[in-house]
Structures are given as C-alpha cells and as structure tokens.
Amino acid sequence: MKSFVGNIAVEGKHIIKDFRLGDTTTKVLKDISLQVMQGEFVSIMGPSGSGKSTLLYILGGLDAPTSGHVLLNGTDISRFGDEKMSRIRRQKIGFVFQFYNLIPNLNVEENIMLPLLLDGKNMGGYKQQLDRILEIVGLANRRKHKPRELSGGQQQRVAIARALIGNPEILFADEPTGNLDSKTGAEIMNLLREINQNSGQTIIMVTHSPDAAKSSSRVITVQDGMIF
Ligand SMILES: Nc1ncnc2c1ncn2[C@@H]1O[C@H](COP(=O)(O)OP(=O)(O)O)[C@@H](O)[C@H]1O
Numbered sequence: 001m002k003s004f005v006g007n008i009a010v011e012g013k014h015i016i017k018d019f020r021l022g023d024t025t026t027k028v029l030k031d032i033s034l035q036v037m038q039g040e041f042v043s044i045m046g047p048s049g050s051g052k053s054t055l056l057y058i059l060g061g062l063d064a065p066t067s068g069h070v071l072l073n074g075t076d077i078s079r080f081g082d083e084k085m086s087r088i089r090r091q092k093i094g095f096v097f098q099f100y101n102l103i104p105n106l107n108v109e110e111n112i113m114l115p116l117l118l119d120g121k122n123m124g125g126y127k128q129q130l131d132r133i134l135e136i137v138g139l140a141n142r143r144k145h146k147p148r149e150l151s152g153g154q155q156q157r158v159a160i161a162r163a164l165i166g167n168p169e170i171l172f173a174d175e176p177t178g179n180l181d182s183k184t185g186a187e188i189m190n191l192l193r194e195i196n197q198n199s200g201q202t203i204i205m206v207t208h209s210p211d212a213a214k215s216s217s218r219v220i221t222v223q224d225g226m227i228f
C-alpha cells in the first residue's frame, strides 16, 4: 500500500447539506469531514440515496454545502461565486458521470476538446495533449467517430479523455462503470488506475461495485449522510 505524506488535495470540513422542498427539509449530509491526499485514489461506497453523489458534487464544486467548508489545495472554495467557481472547475477539476454525457453530433476529438473550446482556448496549442490523451484512453484510431458509433466502454473513455484534457489536479467520477458490463467496467477501472499511478492524478470515485473499489487505495463508506 502506498503511503501519502504529500499535501492534502481536497478537504471537507463539517459539510452539511439540506435540500428544501416547500415546507420540508431533507438533511442529506450530516457533518461530514474528510481529507484526500494528492495522488490518492479514493472510492466512496454506500447504499443508494445515502448522499454519495451529493458529497462528490460538493467536493468538486458542482454544488455548495449548506454549511461547512471545502478546501482544494488549501483554498476554501465553498463560498466562491459562480464565475470564480467555474474557473476553478475548468482549471483544476475533471468530472466523469455514469451516462457519459457526450454531445451526439460531435466526433470523439470534438467532444474531448469541448471544455477547452468553451473556455476560449486556442485549439492549436493542444494538439499534442489531445494525441497524448487519445493514446492513454486507447482511442487514437477512433478520433473521427461519433458517439453512436462507439460501444459504451469507448464512450466512457471519451468522457474520461474530456475530463483529462485540461490536465486537472483532481478527477471526480460518479459511478463511472454503473452502465457497463463487468468486463468493460474492469477495463475502465484499469484505465483509471493507470491514470492515477502514471500521472499521479488524484481520483475520487463513487461506486456500487466492490470490484471497482478494489482499484482504489482507500474506501470511504457513506451511510445516511455520515461517513464511517
Ligand atoms: N437536488 C436535490 N433536491 C432534493 N433532494 C435531493 C437532491 N439531490 C439529492 N437529493 C436527495 O438526497 C438524498 C441523497 O441523494 P444522492 O446524493 O444522489 O444519493 P446517492 O448518490 O448515494 O444515491 C436522496 O434522498 C435524494 O433524493
């Protein structure tokens, strides 16, 4: 087992999340504190509805906590406004979801480059990075294909490539193998493990699959909005 003596990549301090719908308040996260070190590969497991996705989105800056703090490399992002937050997300964070979320009429390259395009980056400067990422995810010979011409596993590789193109410090994944058969799921987990080990990218992944969790260096269990 690797030991982690480096810096803290993400820290949650006393995170509470309530959702209010009309008169009812649902307490979803109940005072969660955790630290993930740079280079760690952490799995978040737990029953359906226990608050795993909510926790992941708050740690990754897609949602704000009701109270408590999220620190990315020591910077408290939990009270950042929309504009500052989206800049942090574009520069430091990559997200992968269960259902890939690819744009159907864009090809593989275009889907991967989309975050940079939206960020107003000059595409010319990213050609080598694109080639490198396509090589890593094993899609160098599929670059002109549309999503519908790819298998589920290949589509998830495109989504992983899209999350990596901006060279984020942290990769967040919400059930990345949840829609895949077990063999394809295992291939995706191998890819994530390689990315973690070869480029030292910190990964925080929600999964239902004990097999998938075996790829990670640590498992955090969420139950009823608390961690164990
Ligand atoms: N935007 C939302 N509005 C209201 N309730 C929500 C919202 N998002 C999640 N919840 C509720 O929070 C609880 C935890 O959801 P979630 O974090 O998605 O769980 P998990 O990912 O562990 O299955 C569920 O009861 C869910 O219905």
Ligand SMILES: [Mg+2]
Residues within 6 Å of the ligand: 052, 053, 054, 206
């Ligand atoms: Mg979920």
